[in-house]
Amino acid sequence: xxxxxxxxxxxxxxxxxxxxxxxxxxxxxxxxxxxxxxxxxxxxxxxxxxxxxxxxxxxxxxxxxxxxxxxxxxxxxxxxxxxxxxxxxxxxxxxxxxxxxxxxxxxxxxxxxxxxxxxxxxxxxxxxxxxxxxxxxxxxxxxxxxxxxxxxxxxx
Amino acid sequence: xxxxxxxxxxxxxxxxxxxxxxxxxxxxxxxxxxxxxxxxxxxxxxxxxxxxxxxxxxxxxxxxxxxxxxxxxxxxxxxxxxxxxxxxxxxxxxxxxxxxxxxxxxxxxxxxxxxxxxxxxxxxxxxxxxxxxxxxxxxxxxxxxxxxxxxxxxxxxxxxxxxxxxxxxxxxxxxxxxxxxxxxxxxxxxxxxxxxxxxxxxxxxxxxxxxxxxxxxxxxxxxxxxxxxxxxxxxxxxxxxxxxxxxxxxxxxxxxxxxxxxxxxxxxxxxxxxxxxxxxxxxx
Numbered sequence: 001x002x003x004x005x006x007x008x009x010x011x012x013x014x015x016x017x018x019x020x021x022x023x024x025x026x027x028x029x030x031x032x033x034x035x036x037x038x039x040x041x042x043x044x045x046x047x048x049x050x051x052x053x054x055x056x057x058x059x060x061x062x063x064x065x066x067x068x069x070x071x072x073x074x075x076x077x078x079x080x081x082x083x084x085x086x087x088x089x090x091x092x093x094x095x096x097x098x099x100x101x102x103x104x105x106x107x108x109x110x111x112x113x114x115x116x117x118x119x120x121x122x123x124x125x126x127x128x129x130x131x132x133x134x135x136x137x138x139x140x141x142x143x144x145x146x147x148x149x150x151x152x153x154x155x156x
Numbered sequence: 157x158x159x160x161x162x163x164x165x166x167x168x169x170x171x172x173x174x175x176x177x178x179x180x181x182x183x184x185x186x187x188x189x190x191x192x193x194x195x196x197x198x199x200x201x202x203x204x205x206x207x208x209x210x211x212x213x214x215x216x217x218x219x220x221x222x223x224x225x226x227x228x229x230x231x232x233x234x235x236x237x238x239x240x241x242x243x244x245x246x247x248x249x250x251x252x253x254x255x256x257x258x259x260x261x262x263x264x265x266x267x268x269x270x271x272x273x274x275x276x277x278x279x280x281x282x283x284x285x286x287x288x289x290x291x292x293x294x295x296x297x298x299x300x301x302x303x304x305x306x307x308x309x310x311x312x313x314x315x316x317x318x319x320x321x322x323x324x325x326x327x328x329x330x331x332x333x334x335x336x337x338x339x340x341x342x343x344x345x346x347x348x349x350x351x352x353x354x355x356x357x358x359x360x361x362x363x364x365x366x367x368x369x370x371x372x373x374x375x376x377x378x379x380x381x382x383x384x385x386x387x388x389x390x391x392x393x394x395x396x397x398x399x400x401x402x403x404x405x406x407x408x409x410x411x412x413x414x415x416x417x418x419x420x421x422x423x424x425x426x427x428x429x430x431x432x433x434x435x436x437x438x439x440x
Contacts, residue, residue: 002164019164019207020197041157043195044346046261055235055264061194062265065164066211109260130346131259 004068008033009077017064023057024048026064027074035076035104039133046132049105049112050074056112058131075104078111087111087149094154096145098136106132110146119150159197166209170216170295170324173208177320178297180206186322187211188231188270191262216269216324219243225291225327230269235260237268247328249336249356249437253284256338259346269323272308275315275377277412278348282309282378283370284338287354289329296321309377334358337436339429340372343416349373350416351425353381353405355433357388364388364438374409374426383407384430393438395431402430 001016008031015030027033027050036059039047043061050059051073078085087110090096097103106129113120113128120128125146126139134142144154167173177184185204187193188211196202210216216231219240226246228237237243238254257263257271257280271281272292290305294317303316310316317323336356340349352372358365367388369381383404391397411422 018161020159020161022158022194022198025158041198043191043262046259049261052265056261057265058261060198061191061262063164063190063194065166066190066209068166112260128260131261 002065002068004065006067006069007071009072009074019063019065021064022060023050023052023062023064023067023072024059026067027059027072033074033076036074037101037104039101039105044131044133045102045105046109047102047105049108049132051108051112054115056109073108075108078107085111087114087146090145090149091142094141094145094148096138096142098134098138102132102134102136106134106142110142110149113146114150119152120146122147122155157198157200159194160200160203162197162204163206164209165206166212168212170213170322173210173213173322174295174297174320176206176208177322180208182319184208186273188273189233189266190270191258191266192271192274192276210322221246222327225329228268228326228328230267230273230323230325232268234258234263234266234268234271238263243328246330246332247288248334249284249288249331249338249354250281250328252336253280253338253354256340257281262346269326272326273315273317273323275309275313276348277312277376277378278373279378280338280340280349280352280372283352283354283372285326285328286378286380287356287368287370288331291327291329292316292323293325293327294318294321295324300324302327306380312376331356331358334366335437335439337433339433339436341425341429351411351422351429353426353429353433355430355437357393357434357437359393359438362392364391364393367434369405369430369434371405371409371426371430374406374411374422376410379409381405381407381430384434388434393435395435398434398438399431402427402434405430 005014039045048059183205340352354370357367371379387401405426406423
């Protein structure tokens with residue numbers, strides 16, 4: 001077992017973990033943060049995307065021990081004081097989901113994308129979300145939601 | 157899917173990492189960004205007893221100017237390399253290759269040295285490193301040595317890095333003012349290229365004065381398309397001239413056949429993708 005200490009959604013946490021424990025397992029099974037979901041388990045789908053020290057990563061492809069000392073933000077840490085994050089709000093407004101399984105990862109990657117590029121073109125949005133798969137193929141409204149969140153006109 | 161159990165150390169220096177490697181030998185595996193290794197461990201295609209994490213070694217991160225070369229620390233994440241102004245100015249082929257490597261999340265976590273040391277023949281950094289004449293700085297118990305790119309890639313997933321050694325940095329000779337392009341042929345998003353071509357050219361007076369062209373996934377290692385390079389010298393950067401030179405891109409290749417395409421299809425793609433890559437490089 002290895003002792004890790006990190007900050008998750010603003011709270012300090014400390015635990016003994018097996019080195020083989022994945023960050024996504026740690027978030028879900030130890031901390032109960034089941035908002036972050038496991039989709040493909042092969043690092044393809046991006047459903048498990050969280051922010052590690054401010055940038056997006058696939059949490060099924062990071063060991064919990066590698067996050068020792070880090071700051072992690074999950075989908076559950078985006079809203080503040082009961083107010084949805086603007087990107088969450090935009091996904092609701094534009095109905096950027098069908099079944100909703102990919103949504104946590106889509107939103108976390110969209111936040112990262114907009115941090116880097118606050119006014120992305122439609123093509124830049126599609127490229128920026130390349131690592132996130134929607135099995136319902138509901139990409140159109142997801143792209144609209146990101147456009148909406150960036151304060152730009154939405155493609156009809 | 158959960159990896160088999162392993163022990164884990166995260167040394168703070170290359171020396172400590174080398175000591176751990178010496179102690180555990182064949183049972184140990186180095187982890188850099190882990191974006192290729194962790195899927196392998198989860199699928200239990202490999203089950204090392206000890207993982208040595210280089211993630212805490214600060215000296216392995218960063219990009220610096222060293223006279224006639226740009227030096228990229230092995231643990232520098234792709235996203236940092238891709239946005240680095242020195243790399244963009246002096247080795248823009250690397251910038252272009254990183255831009256569409258995997259996806260944004262993996263570029264945040266995966267590292268320049270890790271990807272090269274992994275030596276996946278479909279990896280996007282091998283061909284650019286090869287044609288730019290990169291030098292690989294490898295540290296072992298006895299000190300450091302430099303290996304030329306021509307000697308670095310040995311075979312499928314095999315490099316010149318010894319079992320008791322660690323890749324610490326990669327030196328890229330400056331190609332300031334050269335046009336560059338990395339053209340990738342993929343069937344679906346964020347996948348490995350079926351075939352990709354790295355091209356960088358120096359255009360002088362409307363003609364191609366020097367050209368470097370490399371092929372991804374046309375053999376068990378990245379390959380240099382020397383026939384194309386020779387044929388391009390002195391030619392105008394026109395569609396017809398580049399098409400004729402690109403016909404030589406299959407020379408010396410041994411492409412794989414798999415579900416994405418058979419070897420003949422890849423040979424055909426190589427000529428098309430080479431033409432596109434060279435024309436884009438000469439145009440920009």
